[in-house]
Structures are given as structure tokens and as C-alpha cells.
Amino acid sequence: MPIQHAFPIPLYYNKPTEEDYELIQKELMNVHENTDYEIPERFPKHASHSLTPNPFESNVIKKYKCDVFLEFLKTSIRDYLQNLQYKMPMEYIIDASWITKNTLETYAIEHQHGGTDISGVYYIKTNGKDGNLYFNDPNQDKLGNLIMGLSVKQNIAPLEQGLLILWPGFLCHGTHTNKSDHERLSLSFNIKFTRRGFTIKDNLDDTRCIVVRDDTWRDIICYEELN
Numbered sequence: 001m002p003i004q005h006a007f008p009i010p011l012y013y014n015k016p017t018e019e020d021y022e023l024i025q026k027e028l029m030n031v032h033e034n035t036d037y038e039i040p041e042r043f044p045k046h047a048s049h050s051l052t053p054n055p056f057e058s059n060v061i062k063k064y065k066c067d068v069f070l071e072f073l074k075t076s077i078r079d080y081l082q083n084l085q086y087k088m089p090m091e092y093i094i095d096a097s098w099i100t101k102n103t104l105e106t107y108a109i110e111h112q113h114g115g116t117d118i119s120g121v122y123y124i125k126t127n128g129k130d131g132n133l134y135f136n137d138p139n140q141d142k143l144g145n146l147i148m149g150l151s152v153k154q155n156i157a158p159l160e161q162g163l164l165i166l167w168p169g170f171l172c173h174g175t176h177t178n179k180s181d182h183e184r185l186s187l188s189f190n191i192k193f194t195r196r197g198f199t200i201k202d203n204l205d206d207t208r209c210i211v212v213r214d215d216t217w218r219d220i221i222c223y224e225e226l227n
């Protein structure tokens with residue numbers, strides 16, 4: 001094959017064990033049953049999906065103690081990064097998590113998750129035909145170039161109950177319109193990692209954040225001596 005595609009973006013897919021899947025379903029359906037969904041003010045009213053109130057300033061995983069899902073997510077995050085040869089301790093915050101509900105003729109407008117390192121989704125309830133997630137190629141703005149015009153493509157993610165997908169938070173995505181009568185439910189979240197020179201403040205523990213600490217982080221010497 002004479003053509004090699006450069007600059008791939010790693011997306012991560014995982015599913016829980018059958019036993020964990022059943023427990024996760026119970027945890028997340030409990031969140032759903034206790035949620036009064038809203039369409040945020042700035043979203044298109046005519047067709048937007050609806051979400052947990054104040055979705056990006058809330059954390060339903062923490063509020064509703066979805067511990068089995070949290071362990072599955074932590075394991076998946078570790079697996080994602082280890083597959084990419086990440087060597088530093090796994091210290092990060094799950095800053096927000098919310099549920100999204102898609103009914104007939106609704107969709108998620110194209111967007112990205114700003115400064116988060118990892119964003120993700122977990123499908124709680126879907127019939128596989130109620131609106132796929134798609135990712136835009138970051139090279140989409142280069143379509144005017146002959147070669148790029150022939151190679152840039154949207155990536156349509158599989159849609160399956162119990163499937164977790166993680167991706168770099170900057171990646172622009174949206175969902176196809178739900179053309180079925182089936183109500184699709186999914187959980188989304190934003191994750192930020194500790195960086196060289198920075199630690200997670202202690203006073204975050206009592207906030208909405210889920211703080212995942214690794215005590216070896218503080219002991220690591222990752223600086224060159226200044227001579």
C-alpha cells in the first residue's frame with residue numbers, strides 16, 4: 001500500500017464485564033430516574049437533546065455514588081494511557097459528569113470540550129439506531145486542498161449499550177438526529193490530568209470533583225536543576 005496516513009488520533013473503546021455491566025446499569029438508571037432533564041439556555045431549542053440541570057457544573061457519578069462505573073472508568077483511563085506509553089502517575093480529576101437524553105428528532109450540536117484532557121461517553125440505553133456519535137476530522141478546515149479533500153472523513157462511532165468511548169477533549173463531535181421513537185440515554189464526563197509542576201488542591205475533595213490521587217506524584221523529581 002503506497003499511501004500511509006500520518007497523525008492518527010487515538011480513540012479508546014471498552015466494555016465492562018457482564019457482571020459489572022448489570023451493576024452499572026442499576027447505578028445509572030437510578031441517576032436517570034432521579035433526573036429532571038433540561039435544555040441549557042444556549043442550546044438550540046427546536047432540536048437539542050436534554051441534559052442533567054447545569055450539566056457541566058455537576059457530577060452525577062459522585063452525587064449518586066456510581067462506584068462500579070467509577071472503577072470501570074478508572075481502569076479504562078489507565079488502560080488508554082498505558083497503551084499510549086504514558087509513564088507518569090495517574091493523578092487527575094473527573095471534573096463533571098452528566099446524563100444526556102435524546103428523543104425523536106433531537107441531536108447534539110457539534111462541539112468540543114475545551115481544555116479537558118479526556119472526554120468520554122458511556123451508553124446507558126440505546127437501540128443502536130437512535131443517533132450515532134460522530135467525530136469531525138481536525139483537518140476538516142483543509143478540505144480545499146486536493147489531497148486533503150480526498151482523505152478527510154467523519155468518524156462515526158459505534159452505538160451500543162454498555163460501550164464506553166474516550167477521546168482527547170479538543171476533538172469536535174456531535175450526534176446524528178434521533179429518527180427513532182427510542183429514547184437514548186448516555187453518560188458524559190470531562191477529565192483533567194495533573195501536569196508537571198502542578199498538584200490537585202486539597203479543597204477540591206469536598207466539591208463536585210472526583211479526585212483521583214496518586215501519592216507518588218508528589219515525590220517524582222521531574223525538574224532539571226537550575227545552575
Ligand SMILES: [Fe+2]
Pocket residue numbers: 111112113173188
Ligand atoms: Fe460532547
